[in-house]
Amino acid sequence: MEPHLQGEEEETLVQLSTDRRFPPIDLPAPEEAATLEPFSGSEGYQSLTQSAPFLDEDFVQTPKAGAQQGWRRWINDASGGLVTLGPSASEAESTALLERVRTPLTGCRRIVVLSRKGGVGKTSVTLGLGHTFATLRPDRVVALDANPDVGTLGYRIAGLPGRTLTELLDDAEQITRYSEVRKYTTQASSRLEVIASDDDARITRGVGEHEYQAAVDVLERHYNLLLTDTGTDITHSIIQGILAGADQVVLVAAPSLDGARAASKTFDWLEQNGHGYLVRGSVVVLNGVRRRMLVDLDRLAAHFAARSRAVVPLPWDRHLEAGAQTSLEDLHPSTRAAYVQVAAAVADGFGPAH
Ligand SMILES: Nc1ncnc2c1ncn2[C@@H]1O[C@H](COP(=O)(O)OP(=O)(O)OP(=O)(O)O)[C@@H](O)[C@H]1O
Ligand SMILES: [Mg+2]
Numbered sequence: 001m002e003p004h005l006q007g008e009e010e011e012t013l014v015q016l017s018t019d020r021r022f023p024p025i026d027l028p029a030p031e032e033a034a035t036l037e038p039f040s041g042s043e044g045y046q047s048l049t050q051s052a053p054f055l056d057e058d059f060v061q062t063p064k065a066g067a068q069q070g071w072r073r074w075i076n077d078a079s080g081g082l083v084t085l086g087p088s089a090s091e092a093e094s095t096a097l098l099e100r101v102r103t104p105l106t107g108c109r110r111i112v113v114l115s116r117k118g119g120v121g122k123t124s125v126t127l128g129l130g131h132t133f134a135t136l137r138p139d140r141v142v143a144l145d146a147n148p149d150v151g152t153l154g155y156r157i158a159g160l161p162g163r164t165l166t167e168l169l170d171d172a173e174q175i176t177r178y179s180e181v182r183k184y185t186t187q188a189s190s191r192l193e194v195i196a197s198d199d200d201a202r203i204t205r206g207v208g209e210h211e212y213q214a215a216v217d218v219l220e221r222h223y224n225l226l227l228t229d230t231g232t233d234i235t236h237s238i239i240q241g242i243l244a245g246a247d248q249v250v251l252v253a254a255p256s257l258d259g260a261r262a263a264s265k266t267f268d269w270l271e272q273n274g275h276g277y278l279v280r281g282s283v284v285v286l287n288g289v290r291r292r293m294l295v296d297l298d299r300l301a302a303h304f305a306a307r308s309r310a311v312v313p314l315p316w317d318r319h320l321e322a323g324a325q326t327s328l329e330d331l332h333p334s335t336r337a338a339y340v341q342v343a344a345a346v347a348d349g350f351g352p353a354h
Contacts, residue, residue: 067091100344101136108220111346112228112246112278116269117262120254121287123153124320126229127192128339129250129346131328134192136343139224140178142185145197146212147231148238154196157188158325166198168218169211178222189327193223209241216245234269243275248349249282250342253304254289255313260300267307282308283345288316310345314338 066076066084069091076084087095113126126143134141145151145165154164168175168184175181185193195215197207207215219226228242249270253263267279284304286297301311317335319326328336 068095097340097344098136101133101340101347103347103350105139105224105350108224108226109247109350110216110220110226110228110245111248111250112230112242113250113252114230114234114266115252115263116232116234116266117254117259118232119289120252120259120262121285121289121314121320122252123147123151123156123229124326125250125252125285125287125314125342126153126227127156127326128314128328128331128335129342130192130194130225130227131188131190131326132336132339132343133225133227134188134190135328136340137225140193140222141191141225141227142193142195142219142223143227143229144195144215144219146207146228146238146242147197148206148233148236149231150199151197151229151231152323153194153229154186156324156326157186157192157194158327164196164198165207165211165215168195169207169214172214172218175218181218181222195219206238208237209244212238212241213245216241234266243270243273243278246275246278248346249275249278250346251282251284251304251308252287253284253300255286255293255295255297255300256290257295259289260295260303263304264307279307280309281349283342283349284308284311285342286311286313288314289321291316291321309349312338312342312345314342 067073067087070088072085072088072091086092111129113122113129115122123145130141130143133139143153145153147153163184165184168181171184175184182193185195187193216226228246230239230242233239251263251266253260263284267282270276270279286300286304297313301313304311315332315334315338317332319330319332320335328339331339
């Protein structure tokens with residue numbers, strides 16, 4: 001007797017195929033049905049529905065996205081779902097901003113914070129961006145102090161001090177698990193992890209291109225976001241290693257003539273040394289290291305907007321000025337908001353890795 005679909009099963013399938021909650025299922029042609037095993041339990045159904053993935057939204061009625069904040073949310077809740085007021089403009093805006101910061105990532109993204117001028121805020125931007133990503137994204141985020149001079153990143157976060165970059169390099173071959181690499185990082189309450197540079201006078205071995213690459217080889221196996229803080233000497237060999245593997249650059253410019261000129265010259269150097277794509281894909285942070293702004297910020301922003309992918313101003317912040325340990329909670333709300341804008345602008349560039 002030819003195996004074929006029994007009355008009841010066929011009925012179920014017909015009902016499924018017409019029910020609007022279920023994706024249309026194309027019933028097999030009789031000659032094909034004839035070759036199928038009699039319908040017994042799931043495997044028959046699976047073979048029939050192979051083409052239709054099992055999507056939540058096909059089976060669950062998702063409530064309309066109403067306001068999640070403020071008086072609109074209160075009315076929605078108070079109405080027991082009878083009323084669904086949409087989000088306010090500002091709520092919609094911050095939701096969109098968060099979605100940008102949370103742009104999905106595969107693998108490890110290497111972001112380099114640069115400027116040929118000292119004291120413009122490279123370390124403060126690395127820190128704020130790292131805290132913001134670690135707070136808003138599920139990813140593991142690590143910031144590496146690759147400043148061959150006296151790097152300060154390790155001093156700017158509170159937490160059990162980890163070992164340093166040089167120690168990580170000494171043990172690199174033995175480090176295979178995340179729990180092992182964690183011994184070399186200091187983790188802040190934001191979840192950001194930092195690997196400090198060495199400023200021990202007894203250490204004479206400098207960290208150059210190959211050492212930096214060896215450190216990145218270890219870190220990119222355990223972290224999705226790798227931020228590198230740098231020094232000012234763009235001709236130092238370590239910069240070769242840093243730029244060779246960089247996916248994106250964050251250029252920090254102080255809104256002063258000399259600060260802006262040095263930043264522009266950093267772009268010139270990158271373009272003249274084969275890194276023009278990093279300039280075009282870069283985010284420029286106009287960082288208010290000085291309280292008083294003596295230059296025309298809009299014109300400065302326009303200058304850098306013509307050479308980069310995005311320009312974001314970061315306001316002067318009393319807490320940052322101290323150069324002390326910094327967490328996001330310490331900062332003025334407008335500084336925190338500016339760091340989220342920087343993070344969103346950087347995340348907009350999370351396309352395919354370089
Ligand atoms: N937005 C800001 N508002 C106020 N002070 C700031 C701001 N950004 C940075 N600073 C302060 O300016 C000084 C220089 O900043 P930072 O150390 O981040 O610069 P840097 O470019 O990393 O310097 P270096 O070249 O020495 O590594 C620090 O004391 C820092 O705390
Ligand atoms: Mg620094």
